[in-house]
Amino acid sequence: MPVTSHDLLGGVGKLLVNGSLSDAALQRATEATPNFAILPWVNVVKIGGQSIMDRGRSAVGPVVDEIVANLPRHKMILGTGAGTRARHVYSLAIDLGLPVGVLTVLGTAVAWQNAQMLQYLLAKHGIAFLEPEGFASLPHYLMERGAVICQGMPPYKLWEANPGIGRIPPQRTDTGCFLIAEVFSARKMIYVKDEDGLFTADPKKDPAASHIARISVQELLARDLDDLVVERAVLELMLSARNIKEIQFVNGLKPGQLSAALDGEPVGTIIFNAAAADGRRA
Amino acid sequence: MNLQPGAQHVASRLMGESLIDKAVIAGTEAPVRAILPHLNVIQIGGLSIMDRGQAAVMPLLDEIVANQAAHTQVIGVGPGVRARHILSVGLDLGLPTGALATLAAKSSAQNAYMVSCLLASHGFVYLEAPFIVQLLPAMLAAARGAVFNGIPPYDLWEHPPVLGKIPPHGSDCGSYLVGEVFGARSVILVKDVDGLHTADPKTHPDAELIADVGVAELMGMRLPTLPIEPAVLDLLTRARLVKSVRIVNGLVPGNLTRALAGEPVGTRIHA
Numbered sequence: 001m002p003v004t005s006h007d008l009l010g011g012v013g014k015l016l017v018n019g020s021l022s023d024a025a026l027q028r029a030t031e032a033t034p035n036f037a038i039l040p041w042v043n044v045v046k047i048g049g050q051s052i053m054d055r056g057r058s059a060v061g062p063v064v065d066e067i068v069a070n071l072p073r074h075k076m077i078l079g080t081g082a083g084t085r086a087r088h089v090y091s092l093a094i095d096l097g098l099p100v101g102v103l104t105v106l107g108t109a110v111a112w113q114n115a116q117m118l119q120y121l122l123a124k125h126g127i128a129f130l131e132p133e134g135f136a137s138l139p140h141y142l143m144e145r146g147a148v149i150c151q152g153m154p155p156y157k158l159w160e161a162n163p164g165i166g167r168i169p170p171q172r173t174d175t176g177c178f179l180i181a182e183v184f185s186a187r188k189m190i191y192v193k194d195e196d197g198l199f200t201a202d203p204k205k206d207p208a209a210s211h212i213a214r215i216s217v218q219e220l221l222a223r224d225l226d227d228l229v230v231e232r233a234v235l236e237l238m239l240s241a242r243n244i245k246e247i248q249f250v251n252g253l254k255p256g257q258l259s260a261a262l263d264g265e266p267v268g269t270i271i272f273n274a275a276a277a278d279g280r281r282a
Numbered sequence: 283m284n285l286q287p288g289a290q291h292v293a294s295r296l297m298g299e300s301l302i303d304k305a306v307i308a309g310t311e312a313p314v315r316a317i318l319p320h321l322n323v324i325q326i327g328g329l330s331i332m333d334r335g336q337a338a339v340m341p342l343l344d345e346i347v348a349n350q351a352a353h354t355q356v357i358g359v360g361p362g363v364r365a366r367h368i369l370s371v372g373l374d375l376g377l378p379t380g381a382l383a384t385l386a387a388k389s390s391a392q393n394a395y396m397v398s399c400l401l402a403s404h405g406f407v408y409l410e411a412p413f414i415v416q417l418l419p420a421m422l423a424a425a426r427g428a429v430f431n432g433i434p435p436y437d438l439w440e441h442p443p444v445l446g447k448i449p450p451h452g453s454d455c456g457s458y459l460v461g462e463v464f465g466a467r468s469v470i471l472v473k474d475v476d477g478l479h480t481a482d483p484k485t486h487p488d489a490e491l492i493a494d495v496g497v498a499e500l501m502g503m504r505l506p507t508l509p510i511e512p513a514v515l516d517l518l519t520r521a522r523l524v525k526s527v528r529i530v531n532g533l534v535p536g537n538l539t540r541a542l543a544g545e546p547v548g549t550r551i552h553a
Binding site for chain 2: 009010012013016017020021022023024026027028029030031033034035036038050051054055056058059084085087088090091092094095096097098099100101102105132135154155156157158159160161162163164165166167168172176179180182183185202226227228229230231232237239240241242243
């Protein structure tokens with residue numbers, strides 16, 4: 001016999017218990033609830049796989065030094081990308097006819113390897129590695145040691161949704177790190193790659209490409225570029241994100257850029273949500 | 283292909299490529315193999331079945347057991363009213379969608395665990411997400427069925443929805459995605475309505491059942507409420523292997539058996 005009286009619940013609660021979760025009126029009612037910021041002082045920093053980790057010591061060493069130098073001043077969740085081994089295993093798995101969810105499991109292992117390597121390099125500074133299941137301990141490590149390391153892939157595993165075109169998992173380490181920043185209401189989401197940010201064309205292929213210092217996600221999506229500095233899923237999620245209103249891209253091969261971004265300087269490229277600026281998402 | 287100077291690469295078709303480049307992505311289109319093509323994924327509704335207790339649950343489980351010899355079944359279970367309650371409290375506290383998703387997933391885990399206990403004597407096992415990844419094929423070879431948490435393990439990484447804060451990927455999505463990734467024979471969503479209607483049959487007794495409908499047509503109908511998570515419709519448009527789901531009324535004995543036998547009961551929604 002179902003219980004039908006829920007006297008303790010407020011207005012949204014009664015709608016939730018009695019209504020369909022897909023009802024637009026209920027969804028609008030939940031929009032008006034408060035936004036509590038869980039870790040408003042944390043910075044999420046994603047270290048690129050192909051762009052940084054695959055380069056080995058010459059690129060990773062200076063990035064590690066810069067992370068260590070910033071430990072006293074900035075608290076950081078360090079997520080890692082996957083890189084060339086992911087490209088190999090994706091190629092192989094696609095050839096074997098395996099589905100996108102399996103590719104996600106495989107790609108996660110590569111980001112995990114990179115996170116472990118980064119953790120060995122930072123271990124003597126007391127920096128721990130956390131699996132998604134261990135994230136409840138994250139505030140403690142951040143307060144005590146200033147940073148933690150995680151692998152950047154979202155923990156979707158076999159539950160990764162298919163892309164519209166092709167077979168590559170559409171939500172990879174850029175997306176996973178963005179969603180960490182969003183759920184904790186992080187102070188900053190910084191992507192460390194091997195370029196100065198966004199260009200009008202791929203600077204590796206077109207020397208005439210010019211740098212873009214600041215662009216709205218709306219304009220970037222409207223340009224419908226063939227290639228981008230970040231996974232498209234991040235741009236789409238920015239439109240519905242409540243907490244993260246801008247993301248920043250810096251060149252990890254240029255010492256000082258990560259520090260400048262952590263200090264709030266407009267280095268590299270900033271992609272911002274123009275709709276958030278006019279208060280649509282308070 | 284463009285190789286970063288200084289980077290160490292493994293030779294592959296995607297070596298040095300941008301995985302964001304549209305042409306590179308389009309070049310990866312290729313057929314997908316079904317890993318467990320004999321699998322039937324059955325999603326038991328939380329609010330619609332579980333919260334009704336034994337009057338609704340036991341006849342349905344008896345039907346699952348009766349089909350055990352003929353069909354390989356894995357059972358996803360939804361959360362129900364306890365998830366609605368913790369969403370209500372969490373929203374009032376101002377918690378973000380990712381936190382709400384993590385909390386709600388525990389309610390469906392409880393329901394899944396209860397179902398696994400009720401089916402234990404028939405050899406069904408309860409598998410958490412990591413064990414679905416590692417052990418489902420072995421478990422199905424050894425046991426004759428498995429029960430899992432219908433809500434996908436997105437947890438803190440759940441997407442903020444376009445409108446409001448309710449986690450958009452619930453147990454319908456999670457069960458569908460398990461079916462899709464394994465290339466299941468069928469995905470059957472067991473609810474307390476006969477299927478999809480032209481209006482909500484609980485408030486409009488004259489609403490008519492829609493027996494078979496395409497996703498594009500259904501989206502065009504702009505129905506105010508659906509007996510299925512809207513995100514499943516979006517997933518179906520990108521389906522590679524499981525190109526339809528069937529909604530059946532689990533309060534009517536025999537419906538699940540008919541659906542497993544491939545009969546046109548309830549509503550079939552297809553890509």
